[in-house]
Amino acid sequence: MSSKDWLEKDFYAVLGVAKTATADEIKRAYRKLARELHPDHNPGNREAEERFKSVSEAYAVLSDDNQRREYDEMRSLFEAGAFRRGARGGTAPGGGASFDDIFGGQAGDQRFGGAGFSDLFSTIFSGGGAAPGGARRGPARGRDVETDVILEFRDAVKGTTKPVTVRSPGVCDTCHGNGARPGTRPRTCPNCGGNGFVSRAQGAFSFSEPCRDCQGVGTIVDEKCPECHGTGGVTKTRTLNVRIPAGVADGQRIRLAGRGEPGDRGGSAGDLYVLARVRPDPIFGRSGDDLTLTVPIAYWEAAFGVDLRVPTLDAPVTLRVPAGTPSGRTLRVRGKGVARKDGRVGDLLVTVEIEVPKDLTADARAALENYAHFAPRPARHHLDAHLHEPSDGGVHYG
Ligand SMILES: [Zn+2]
Numbered sequence: 001m002s003s004k005d006w007l008e009k010d011f012y013a014v015l016g017v018a019k020t021a022t023a024d025e026i027k028r029a030y031r032k033l034a035r036e037l038h039p040d041h042n043p044g045n046r047e048a049e050e051r052f053k054s055v056s057e058a059y060a061v062l063s064d065d066n067q068r069r070e071y072d073e074m075r076s077l078f079e080a081g082a083f084r085r086g087a088r089g090g091t092a093p094g095g096g097a098s099f100d101d102i103f104g105g106q107a108g109d110q111r112f113g114g115a116g117f118s119d120l121f122s123t124i125f126s127g128g129g130a131a132p133g134g135a136r137r138g139p140a141r142g143r144d145v146e147t148d149v150i151l152e153f154r155d156a157v158k159g160t161t162k163p164v165t166v167r168s169p170g171v172c173d174t175c176h177g178n179g180a181r182p183g184t185r186p187r188t189c190p191n192c193g194g195n196g197f198v199s200r201a202q203g204a205f206s207f208s209e210p211c212r213d214c215q216g217v218g219t220i221v222d223e224k225c226p227e228c229h230g231t232g233g234v235t236k237t238r239t240l241n242v243r244i245p246a247g248v249a250d251g252q253r254i255r256l257a258g259r260g261e262p263g264d265r266g267g268s269a270g271d272l273y274v275l276a277r278v279r280p281d282p283i284f285g286r287s288g289d290d291l292t293l294t295v296p297i298a299y300w301e302a303a304f305g306v307d308l309r310v311p312t313l314d315a316p317v318t319l320r321v322p323a324g325t326p327s328g329r330t331l332r333v334r335g336k337g338v339a340r341k342d343g344r345v346g347d348l349l350v351t352v353e354i355e356v357p358k359d360l361t362a363d364a365r366a367a368l369e370n371y372a373h374f375a376p377r378p379a380r381h382h383l384d385a386h387l388h389e390p391s392d393g394g395v396h397y398g
């Protein structure tokens, strides 16, 4: 049995148990079938013999916790179609490039959860031509690619066009993916005869495992390509001009359909996701489609009312603050926020904050004392009633 058979065989079905079966259930199912199908009870019955082998093979994997976990992981990925691009190894002579080419090292690890698993993965896939049957199903869609772009606050509000750099794995142009120095060729691995797997006998059965001499690739590169150091894969950089729509927020992902990696054998291209990182603005903030702005005003401006000149992302506007405006009130300048393509427009929200002077000139102090003499204090009667109630006796430190 080779590792790639794992992808094609349903060991649970062979033993007639559910995928969620416990170790005991698996053991019972195996023992029952093994008794029924044992060659001693079925002399000359080829079918029973084959089934007996299949049942033993399935039990060997499912009775071993580690193997069962790996098998489950592989099967679920296989069913999800993740292995389909494996066939691409066939286009890279010798197949040396297939794993890097398809999954791109780190990105592959993140995507399929764990370096341990990617090791397993690379072992299977570096077989190139030995890709599993599932890999030959129809054209495969290209991989989605993610990149990010840093935007100035104003560009995010107004929309802009930005060049973004996309890095994705590709086949080395120098060696066309075979990993060998130009003018040389990879040679067939003498240990495995080029198929990447070697057989190992264990009891009545023969198992196959990846060839150690060629790490399952099937070929050996004597002189490595100087460009890709023998891996056959390189990181390719593309620059695309991306239209950023008005109103993009920090952390938002912009999807560009069909701008990811090209598909395999005529498959459609993947999508490009551009993660927007918006730099804060020194004066404006954002609240959805509204822009926010805080403006300090003097007490007397709030008392008398004032016409404030306030900046917007376009020309400045004049905003009337009515007499008697309390500190913290927010005034709305209509239509000066984010203008969406569909016609929705946000506002500019101006919050006025009364600034209390810390240092007063002698004249200002005299004027303020004169004012205090005439001005009423804020009414605090509504608090007085509560201040007469008995104290709890404690001292509170916030
Ligand atoms: Zn190369």
Ligand SMILES: [Zn+2]
Binding pocket: 189, 190, 191, 192, 193, 194, 196, 197, 211, 212, 213, 214, 215, 216, 217, 218, 219
């Ligand atoms: Zn080999």
